[in-house]
Structure formats: C-alpha cells, structure tokens
Amino acid sequence: MPNPVHVEKIFRELNSELAQIASVKHRLTLLRNFIEILNGEFRSYGSYLLQVMSEFPLFTSPLTFSGKDPAQIEQDLKQFDRIIEQVPEMREIESFVKGIEKSRQVCLILYACLGEMDKVRTLLKEWFGIDVKLKEDDRIETIQGNTSLRRFYRTLASLDEKKFKYESRAITILNSLQSEVRELITEKPQTLLIPAVERFHDLDRNIQTFGRMRRITVKKNQENSRGEDRIIRRFNVVGVEQPYWIEDPEVALAARTLFSYHNQKPVRNYYLGEIFYEMSGAIHVGNSANAAIALLWYTALQNRYERRYKFTSQLAITGDLDAEANLIAVDSSGIDSKAEAVFYSWSPALVVPKTQLDLFEKAVDRLSRKYPDRNLQLLGISNLKELFYDRRYAIVETPSRMEYALTLVKRKKFGAVIFMLIIFLAMIMFLAGAAFLV
C-alpha cells in the first residue's frame, strides 16, 4: 500500500497544478502520474480519485488531441475502466464520464487518421456496439486530405439509424462522431496548421514534451497609410504583456516578394492585418509560424487579383523565413514533437525547411513503423514559392469575368455608385439638351 501521507502530499501538489493549467495533455499526464502512484489500489484511494477526476479534461477541439498516440488513449481508457470497477461511485463524476466518452471518440478518430481501419471497426463494436463495414476508398479528391479519415466520414454519413436499429446512445455517438469528423475534413479558408511543441513538468519534476497542432488565421483589414503592412498578433507572447505586437517586417515583405515570383503586379497599398490562433490561451514563443503567416498574408493580399492561389487549410507548415521568402530552419530540439503533432492528426502533409527534411523524415519513419498505413507527406522546400506548384495543396482560383467584375464593383461600391450617378446625370443632361434643340 502506498504511504497515505505521501499520497496526500502528491495530491495537494496535483490539485495546485490542475488549478493553473489548461492544456488537456498536461492535465491528463498529471492525472496519469497520480494514478500510477496509487499502484492499482484504487478502492483504498477511491476518495482521491473521486476528487481529482472531477478535474478530468475534455478534448474540446481537435487541436487538443492532435499529436496524441491513440494507443496511449486506449491504454488510459482501460485503466479508467479498472478504476470504475473498483470505485463504482466514479460513475457519478460527470466530467469523468463525459471525458471517457469523448476520449473514446477521439481514439477512434485518431485511429482513422492513421489508417488503422480494422482497429476502428473493432473499437466501434466493443465500445458502442456498432458493427459497420467501412466504405471503400473510391473517390479522387480535388484537394488531398486525409484519405482514411474521409473514408471513415463517408461510412458514418451513410449509416441509416432506422436500418441498423441502434440504441439511442449509439445513435448519439454516431452523430457526434460524424460531426467531429466533418469538422476535420471541412476546409477553413485563410487558415493553416502549425505544429507546436508543448513542454511541461510532470509530478516527478521530469520535463515532458508533446507535439500539438495550432490553427492560425491571418486576416487583412483596412488600408494602412503609414506605408507598411502591420500585422498584429492577437495572441499571448512570452515576455510580452500586451498582445498588440507588430510582426517581424520580413514576414510581410516575404509575402509581397511572392507576387514577383508569379509575375503578378505588386500590391500598391499597405494594410493592417491580424493573426489569430484558435485556442488563443496558450502563450506563444518562437518564429516557426512565420512561413505560414507569410503564406496567409500573401493569399489575403491577392484577393483583388483575377488569378488567385489558395492552400488547403489542412496543410501543416513549420519554418521561419527571410524577406525573400526563403525558409529558415526551426529549433531542431522540437523536430520529433512537431513530427508527432502532424503524424497523429488529420493533416495530409507537413511543409518543412529543406535543410531539415532528413531530420523530419527520420522522425516520421520512426512513427511509421508502428502505423505503416499513415501516409503523411513531407515537403521540404527552400522557398515558399515552391509550394505554389504542388497542386495537391495549392489551388488556383480563376473566377468568371462577370463574377470578377461584380467583385470589383462590390469592393468599390461607393466609387461605382458615384460613377453610375455621373453617367445617369450626364445622360439626363444629354437628353434634356437634345429635347431643347428639338
């Protein structure tokens, strides 16, 4: 039996930590640490479990579970089952019960992302009593996404509740799963994925490192009369109290350089812009998001052009860059975690600086040994312009002339109204003149 006084001390430390941290992975790691300390004596230490599991985290967004090996989630779920078996009162802890249900769904989605379709089928039956045959991969996608995840979605979408006569719980699960997966495969304009590294201490004071995705959005606002682009960070930065922080000038310059690579006319005006992260609570450090910001700033600026490029929002990018849009290497200590972040996610490809491609390849190879069906594309590029030629992830949009004209008119709505008014008045004057002559 673990020393109860020692367990109490650890419990207090855990409580204090849980009150301060938001990261789902961090919380789950601490809870797992605590469970391990109990050494399987869940019945004896039931009151602690009832207390700490009230703080069970919920995977509220796909970003929170990106980078997580589903086998680890499955292992945790088995441990939670053992806890419930020994402490039946755990069923009354709403956050714990909800957390387990959500973890099961997340586990299924991650296995689907990894192409482990047999596992998906087995667990669907084991956990929810749903026995389905997964759809064959019979479609060619315009924008390449995670193929196995799309296959999973098509299967879920084709299920007929009445035909299968599932219990209401199973139907709720199916609907929830379908909605979650739909969210993952749906394009989110003007966004990209950034693999990030999460570092924290566990209860034994060891540093734990995890990879996770962040979704970045760059928005172009009104013109800036100061003769420069000002992109404002709307997220917390380490050492900076005010999130109002002007981005490095190289990022905006690199975006403008990209126009010259495509023989496009340079954008004459300068603009104000904003960078957002979905789940902005995390404090950011480092410049590995700069390549993605430049790419998104470019796509934001070119929206007045007839021929536009856009990139699939499921693309993950890491890298700093210079004013010529050349990619600069990222901190090599985070490569393994970043590779994990993308590998255990729905993203079909990761763009990395060419100088670090081999390091990323080694990291992905290690992960692929366990999950050989995960087809993650690694794209090593020297300059952002190289991305425009990869039609799997870059799309050229050419709207019809009429549509383009209407867009221009819409954009210059006040100018157009005045122009029309002048024409209208001129016509009246002309007709009045003609009538006078007659």
Place this chain on the structure above:
Amino acid sequence: MSLPSEEHIEMYIRYRDKLTQSEIEWIEKSLSEHEELESLANWFSLLYKHVDRFKPVDHIRWSSRPRSIELLPMPIKERSGLNRFVLAAQSASPRKSYIESLKTFASEKDETLLRILKMEEKGIARFHLLSEHLSDEEVALVYIPDERIYLVIHPGGKLDIPFNRLGNDVIKAWNRCSLMLPVFRSNLNFNTLSDKGYIVASSETGIMDTIDMSRSRSEVELELPVYAEAETPKLLLVYSSAGVTLWGIENGIVRIPEKYLANQQSLFFYS
C-alpha cells in the same frame, strides 16, 4: 491396590512436583505393569509437549501494531503562485466540485491519514481512513476529544455522516483525534449460543485466545482473560448488519443486553 486414574496420570506428567513420593512410585509401578496406562501417559506427554510450546497470552503482545495513533491536522503549505495568472473579473470557481477536502489529519510516523471530505450533493461528510495498520475487514474507532465522541470507521475505512448531524464548521474546528485499532476480534452467533461456553478471539496477526461466555436471562456476559495492562481491552464494539453498539469493559467483564444483539455479529476489542 487400585490403579491410578486419568487425572493421576495427567498430574504425574504435567505437575509431578504436586505429587508425593509415594504417589509417584505408585503411578510409575502401575505404568510399568499396564500397557494401556502407559499409552495414556505417552499421550499426555505428547499433548503437553505441544501445549507448552505456546507461551501464555498475558506474556506476549497481540501484535506489533500500535493500539492507537494520534492524528494531527496536516498543515497546508500554500504555493507561491508565482506562475499563476488570474483575470480580475474571473469568477471564483465555475465548476462545482463533487467532493472537497474539509479537514485532513495525519501521522507521518505511523503512515496513517484520516481525510474528512465534503460531498455537497449528497449532504454528507465522508470520513476516509487510510492506514497500512488497518485491514479492509476491520472496524476502527476515531475518538474526537473536542466533541468527546467516538466515530466508527466501517470496513474499508469509510464513514458517512450527514451535515445535519455534524456540521462542516464543527469538523473544521477539530484540533486532533485518536485512531483506535482493534486489539483482537471475535464473532458471536446468537442462534447457536449455549448458556455457558467460550468464544475464540484472534488478532490480525493470527494469535488466538478464548473468552468465557455465559448467557443469563436477557444478557450475554463476556469475561476476558487477564492480560498485561497495555493489552487489556477497555472497549467492545458489537458490529452487525443491524447496527453498531459500543460497550465499556470493566475488570475484564462486559455485559450486553440481548436486545442489542443480532443473529450474527463481529466483536472488536480496543484497549
């Protein structure tokens, strides 16, 4: 000349010094002449050889575990909170906890902890005792000096008390408590009880002794053997599915009215 009785032979084997020289000679002569008597003497020899291997209970301790453990409030060390960032307008706690710590008593030396938890939804204070000295089947007593009450901690170390019987503020004000572990325990089956006999008591380490029992009119009397002062039980807990009662033991004797006895109960003795 008559032959020695069974009692004479037993005296000869066990307490020879209590016999006269002529009695010894008479018994020895009989044993040498009668094979059956010799066999009986051999049997007594063998029996007392085994019996004498055990020391009398009053010379040993029932177990090496403590009889009682003093528990003091476990101090709460507040963390510096240097890493904590809290918005001024943030509400105190958006989530209502299922279970909260009310008070924690501990003994680092004896690796024992008594947690008192508040379960708001159920309207109870839950006592949770954790000690490697207590097995899952045993019942412990917790004496609260501030209230002068004994709390009975059920097997598994649990006790639930409704708020209306013991308020949260009262519990928070407690300064110390004593945990009492049973010295030994026994079982009493009321249906098979004879008017006179004994029940077997055992400690958690497997040491056993007998307790004299007699039943008269409407009560059951238990008379404990005489033990060393520290080993002498002073309290008896009668624990059954029907209820729990606590009785004082005076001069090794305790009388329990039959109306407090169920068909089957466990008896826990505390010193």
